[in-house]
């Protein structure tokens with residue numbers, strides 16, 4: 001391993017940023033995760049000459065993200081961040097589950113340095129791909145030092161730096177597909193210069209490191225599922241999931257986390273059997289505010305996919 005101070009480690013996991021299409025005009029129907037991290041870095045002249053190493057951990061379409069890859073990524077990110085010569089780590093990833101991986105890493109990696117996720121909405125073969133600029137910007141954040149020195153799990157897309165814990169994918173096709181909801185961006189990248197808008201996220205480093213140790217010790221992922229509440233809903237899905245072994249359920253409720261009475265009754269039966277339940281909102285922005293005393297437990301500001309990760313980690317810690 002090189003020991004140049006200020007080294008950035010790029011860990012590739014796949015995604016559209018590493019995807020190739022048959023035609024340059026094609027933005028859909030391409031194959032994600034074809035190129036390794038080494039190729040993405042080598043293709044970017046602006047990165048040449050920088051102390052940078054790339055490793056390909058996976059070549060996934062991120063809709064297929066799996067437990068072993070998450071565990072490997074968290075382990076490798078933590079190992080590299082702990083090396084004194086490493087300034088920061090960049091993760092190239094698909095956009096589809098980027099918010100889940102960002103939240104997961106935020107919860108398990110004690111990132112006292114920048115751990116920066118990036119991705120692209122257009123494949124590497126596109127006429128105007130967004131991946132190269134996003135990768136360059138992510139490396140810039142990972143190398144940031146001095147007054148602007150970043151830390152924590154971050155995501156960089158379209159010249160915007162988001163807190164990993166606040167990231168949401170809000171569009172399926174457009175290049176500006178991400179938001180931090182009510183919280184807004186942490187920083188902007190303008191001509192390669194970082195303009196910080198608000199403080200970098202504070203991370204309880206010891207608690208977070210303990211979560212990673214327990215995860216890596218067991219590598220067992222408790223079964224936690226998401227059930228959407230909607231018009232004409234009934235309790236069949238909840239009952240079936242409990243019968244199939246779910247140990248946790250997130251109810252993606254309507255509006256401010258309201259849940260159809262039939263689903264609520266089934267969730268009550270599940271809780272009586274020891275299944276953990278959290279009530280989130282299926283709305284694209286906002287979370288669950290307040291609640292009546294007899295409501296199902298609230299996920300607060302967490303999105304359904306974030307609440308699912310919380311339940312998984314809770315169950316893991318209790319195992």
Ligand code: SIN
Nearest residue numbers: 015016062094095096
């Ligand atoms: C993926 O999530 O791996 C494919 C879609 C994308 O990266 O935009």
